Amino acid sequence: MLGDFSYCNPTKLYFGEHALEQLPAELQKYGDHIVLVYGGGSIKKNGIYDDVMKVLKKSEKTVTEISGVMPNPTVAKLKEGVQIARDAKADFILAVGGGSVIDYAKALSVSINYDGDPWEKYYLRFEEPDCETLPVGAVLTMVGTGSEMNAGAVITNPDQKLKIGHVFKDEKIMPRFAIMNPRYTMTLPHYQMVSGIYDIFNHICEQYFSGEDDNTSDYIAEGLMRSVIHSSRLANKDPQNYEARSNIMWTATWALNTLIEKGKSTDWMVHMLGQAVGAVTNATHGMTLSAVSMPYYRYILPYGLKKFVRFAETVWDVNPEGKSDTEIAEAGLAAMEQWMKELGLVMNITDLGANESMIPDLVKGTIILKGGYKVLDEKEIAEIFKESL
Ligand code: NZQ
Ligand code: ZN
Numbered sequence: 001m002l003g004d005f006s007y008c009n010p011t012k013l014y015f016g017e018h019a020l021e022q023l024p025a026e027l028q029k030y031g032d033h034i035v036l037v038y039g040g041g042s043i044k045k046n047g048i049y050d051d052v053m054k055v056l057k058k059s060e061k062t063v064t065e066i067s068g069v070m071p072n073p074t075v076a077k078l079k080e081g082v083q084i085a086r087d088a089k090a091d092f093i094l095a096v097g098g099g100s101v102i103d104y105a106k107a108l109s110v111s112i113n114y115d116g117d118p119w120e121k122y123y124l125r126f127e128e129p130d131c132e133t134l135p136v137g138a139v140l141t142m143v144g145t146g147s148e149m150n151a152g153a154v155i156t157n158p159d160q161k162l163k164i165g166h167v168f169k170d171e172k173i174m175p176r177f178a179i180m181n182p183r184y185t186m187t188l189p190h191y192q193m194v195s196g197i198y199d200i201f202n203h204i205c206e207q208y209f210s211g212e213d214d215n216t217s218d219y220i221a222e223g224l225m226r227s228v229i230h231s232s233r234l235a236n237k238d239p240q241n242y243e244a245r246s247n248i249m250w251t252a253t254w255a256l257n258t259l260i261e262k263g264k265s266t267d268w269m270v271h272m273l274g275q276a277v278g279a280v281t282n283a284t285h286g287m288t289l290s291a292v293s294m295p296y297y298r299y300i301l302p303y304g305l306k307k308f309v310r311f312a313e314t315v316w317d318v319n320p321e322g323k324s325d326t327e328i329a330e331a332g333l334a335a336m337e338q339w340m341k342e343l344g345l346v347m348n349i350t351d352l353g354a355n356e357s358m359i360p361d362l363v364k365g366t367i368i369l370k371g372g373y374k375v376l377d378e379k380e381i382a383e384i385f386k387e388s389l
Contacts, residue, residue: 009174011177023139031091033089036064052096064090082118098144098145099147102147106151122155128170140181143193143200150174152166153165156278163278182248185248194232194344194345197228210372277292277352277354288352290340291346293340294336297336300373301330302326311332349385359386363385
């Protein structure tokens, strides 16, 4: 394990079909004024809203709602929520939804007591909060982002064509608890389910494809990847398979809760490319990642050859006999591509509404990070987007 690091993740997880029964005891720890944050209405259709409201009423909480948090939540919606939460004198934010709703709740948490513009402070200047923040709790209904157990909050500014994630340093921004009932995810449309599955897989790749040392994080990552591949194939055929859906939910959390990044420089360039696509197309997060992944990984393969060989053999069971290292690595990526197509993922950005004329904006919107096997320049980024069309 390279480098010095600390590890602390205070989110308490309640997992399983009876997880919501733990909500009253958790709510007791916080004040009476609760802001309930949710999305565009799926929780009203599938009954989760009613179940949560029953608990809130029984706990005698005063509830103010912020509804309509959209996928890829916007800065305008954030500012609207800040006003509502201030007027409600909120003590606690309960997010019921997927990554968008939970991210939004965290962004709200750091903005309620900040007088300036939260977009500029947290997303353009990447500052940490110096005001009081509010505790957040989560009831998870969509699996993929890991937002239920991390301090990340992604916000989109459509006017500036920017979608930016801030991973806050202070672990008190992580949800205090997360209720994780796999049954809640059974009403997800197939498109969202597989998009979330690819998001999980890519989170693991982003951390795995960096570094050359012998690192425990890589072994954990390989186990998680094999579990995602196995369970995703079962869930793709039978979305009601509880065992598969529960494994997918659990791997999502461990893929991005700060564990497997330890001792790693981490890459995250697929996310940077994908977020640029999301900012101009408003496409579903996981699909923006799948659409750029193969051109990106094929491009960086020669720079991280050793790791791509290990990935092929360990994760995809590629038989190395008679093959050169490059052939083994390419066979690994081919197996990954085959799996992605099997799930029905979007494999190019054209299908998400992007076109060649958007490439300059996409390049401008891509933040260049330096932790992976190749630090890209703008020309290379433009090439990768062209290959992704
Ligand atoms: O809005 P509603 O009506 O609830 O519908 C949602 C939404 O349309 C629907 N949905 C959620 N649970 C459902 C359901 N439909 C039926 N049944 C259910 N049980 O699913 C749609 C997508 O929800 P969303 O929350 O947008 O999905 P996801 O969890 O993928 O979150 C995406 C956001 O998270 C950010 C992304 O960039 C994006 O903005 N990310 C956050 C990260 C983090 N915090 O660490 C990391 C990720 O890489 C990602 O960037
Ligand atoms: Zn992601």
